[in-house]
Amino acid sequence: MPTPTDLILIRHGETDWNRELRFQGHIDVPLNDTGHEQARRLGLRMAGEAVDVLFCSDLLRTQQTAAPAAQQLSLLPITQAALREQNFGVVEGMRAEEIQALHPRAWEDWLEFHEDKGMPEGESARQFHARILEALGRIAMAHAGRRIMVVTHGGALDMVWRTAQGLGLHGPRQSDIPNAGFNRIRIADPADPSTIDILDWADTRHLADMPPQPSYDQSRHLRK
Numbered sequence: 698m699p700t701p702t703d704l705i706l707i708r709h710g711e712t713d714w715n716r717e718l719r720f721q722g723h724i725d726v727p728l729n730d731t732g733h734e735q736a737r738r739l740g741l742r743m744a745g746e747a748v749d750v751l752f753c754s755d756l757l758r759t760q761q762t763a764a765p766a767a768q769q770l771s772l773l774p775i776t777q778a779a780l781r782e783q784n785f786g787v788v789e790g791m792r793a794e795e796i797q798a799l800h801p802r803a804w805e806d807w808l809e810f811h812e813d814k815g816m817p818e819g820e821s822a823r824q825f826h827a828r829i830l831e832a833l834g835r836i837a838m839a840h841a842g843r844r845i846m847v848v849t850h851g852g853a854l855d856m857v858w859r860t861a862q863g864l865g866l867h868g869p870r871q872s873d874i875p876n877a878g879f880n881r882i883r884i885a886d887p888a889d890p891s892t893i894d895i896l897d898w899a900d901t902r903h904l905a906d907m908p909p910q911p912s913y914d915q916s917r918h919l920r921k
Contacts, residue, residue: 699886700842703896704833705748706857706880707766707848709758710735715876716911719792721758722785722819728761735877735904740765742879742903743846748772750840753848754780762877763848770846779832782850786819812866822866829856834890841887857882861893873899875910 710732714721728736743766751767753759755776763774788796788803796816797804806814815821820828829849836845851874858872859865861882879900885892 699888702837702841702884702887703844704837704882704884705746705844705846706854706882707739707762707846708851708854708874708876708878708880709756709762709848710739711876711910712758714790717792718911719790720785720788720796720816722782722789723756724789725757727757731908732758732876733761734907736762736765738903738907739877739879740769743769746770746846747844748846749843751775751846751848752777752780752836754778754782754850756781756850759848759850763846766846766848772846774848777832777836779828779835780847780849780853783815783822783825783852784818784820786816788816788819810868825852826856826860826866829853830860830890833857833884834887837884837887837890851876854880857893858895858898860891861895875899875901875904877901877904879903 710728712721712726712732713729714726716729739762748770751763751770751772751774753763753774753776755778760774760776767774788800800817803817807816812822854874855870855872864871879897881897883894883896884890885894
């Protein structure tokens, strides 16, 4: 019988580029003051949680988000590049209107939200999905039956949500993925990382009374 493995998944705290609605991708952007406060509150939220191992992507914004929780849990974060955000290639660092002006064809392709189309020199949704599920599956296999915390990125959590809900990779994001939100999943069979059950999603009780989060609504770009 496979050993189910529980994971706590966290999107990194807020950055200035989140606030400016830029495509961050693999660019190493630090948390802003709000993001550091979100991380501090997340660390307090983790008090009483039983966590055996803590992973995060190797980008600064996830490491800074993980730091207070790591201190609370007395764990040393393990960084993995495979947990990074989707690679947006030549448009990383740009806002939507900048991409429209400088890379109009790439923007037109992006509006199709097709699983096999990505930004120039970037990853497609299909490539990104495969990378994230492989990374989570490898972690779950190595720590089957243990409780794992993973601090990663909004796009990575979208891949998890789509898999758990049996959705395809085509189309805009359909789930709420707040910065420093608390998400809990179970991988029923670590040998098959697609066997995901969502136990809790987008819990932000620890962020109560903080300013409203920036929200990039992909659906507003859909062609009518």
